[in-house]
Amino acid sequence: MDKNIIDLFDLSGRTVVVTGGGDGIGRGCCEILAAAGANVVVSNRTLWKAEAVADEIKAKGGNAAALMCDVTAGETALRQLIDDAAEIFGTVNILINNAGGGGGGKEDPWHIDLDYVERIYMMNLFAPWVLSKYAAIYMERSGYGSIVNITSMSSINADPCMSIYGSSKAALNHLCANMAYDLGPKGIRINCVGPGAVRTKALASVLTPEIEARMLSHTPIRRLGEVDDIARAVLFLASPASSWISGQTLMVNGGGVQTLD
Numbered sequence: 382m383d384k385n386i387i388d389l390f391d392l393s394g395r396t397v398v399v400t401g402g403g404d405g406i407g408r409g410c411c412e413i414l415a416a417a418g419a420n421v422v423v424s425n426r427t428l429w430k431a432e433a434v435a436d437e438i439k440a441k442g443g444n445a446a447a448l449m450c451d452v453t454a455g456e457t458a459l460r461q462l463i464d465d466a467a468e469i470f471g472t473v474n475i476l477i478n479n480a481g482g483g484g485g486g487k488e489d490p491w492h493i494d495l496d497y498v499e500r501i502y503m504m505n506l507f508a509p510w511v512l513s514k515y516a517a518i519y520m521e522r523s524g525y526g527s528i529v530n531i532t533s534m535s536s537i538n539a540d541p542c543m544s545i546y547g548s549s550k551a552a553l554n555h556l557c558a559n560m561a562y563d564l565g566p567k568g569i570r571i572n573c574v575g576p577g578a579v580r581t582k583a584l585a586s587v588l589t590p591e592i593e594a595r596m597l598s599h600t601p602i603r604r605l606g607e608v609d610d611i612a613r614a615v616l617f618l619a620s621p622a623s624s625w626i627s628g629q630t631l632m633v634n635g636g637g638v639q640t641l642d
């Protein structure tokens with residue numbers, strides 16, 4: 382064995398853009414990718430959150446920059462994010478489509494409207510597509526590209542009042558499987574990581590002791606997920622360690638099928 386295993390996870394000189402990087406899973410991804418040596422562009426709807434994460438990375442000796450981007454802002458704003466990131470660090474090699482939302486058992490069809498549906502699909506599906514399209518231009522030129530979309534267990538579960546979130550995340554999985562064909566010949570991989578229930582502010586807003594107990598009862602590894610559990614899977618898929626993996630969805634969920642009901 383003449384390979385240094387650490388080299389397989391080394392992202393020195395690679396530039397990564399993380400959407401929704403100011404908190405939760407996105408923040409965890411920024412931190413672990415910076416620790417692997419990447420230049421990290423922390424983008425977030427709220428700029429101060431992105432700045433706090435970028436400052437923390439820089440304080441530890443890493444390379445980071447903060448950019449404001451609301452992923453629902455449309456194609457021009459999303460293209461600008463990618464171009465600005467490339468302007469700061471020279472290129473874009475890795476894209477983590479993390480910003481997303483909806484669901485939470487609150488999607489009673491008779492209490493939501495088409496505006497809501499469009500906003501959730503913009504966040505969870507259309508923005509990842511737009512960002513992937515523009516990032517791929519830099520990735521192809523640079524000779525290294527990996528895109529990781531944060532999907533959800535809800536993309537394969539069926540639950541009450543989850544139809545928009547669940548279907549948008551299911552579409553994200555299939556977008557990924559299809560785009561792998563478009564991007565592969567350009568030297569770019571695309572995969573999804575599907576978290577089970579992970580302790581973030583988004584989960585806290587829907588978690589009751591009863592829901593948590595039910596989730597744990599069908600989670601073989603008897604705990605909820607932590608941000609780092611997801612970030613480590615993202616690191617694997619972003620790095621050369623996974624160089625022949627593309628078009629896949631990896632569920633990171635303690636082995637179970639967490640549902641809200």
Ligand SMILES: NC(=O)c1ccc[n+]([C@@H]2O[C@H](COP(=O)([O-])OP(=O)(O)OC[C@H]3O[C@@H](n4cnc5c(N)ncnc54)[C@H](O)[C@@H]3O)[C@@H](O)[C@H]2O)c1
Nearest residue numbers: 401403404405406426451452479481533578579581582583
């Ligand atoms: N936490 C879970 O249990 C869980 C489970 C499955 C999937 N997910 C997915 O993980 C991703 C991150 O979720 P989280 O739990 O870490 O959320 P979070 O609420 O903890 O953090 C989300 C971050 O994204 C930012 N953000 C929100 N809307 C944005 C927008 N429109 N544009 C840019 N930034 C925006 C927020 O300011 C925040 O910094 C989402 O795609 C979510 O669907 C989370």
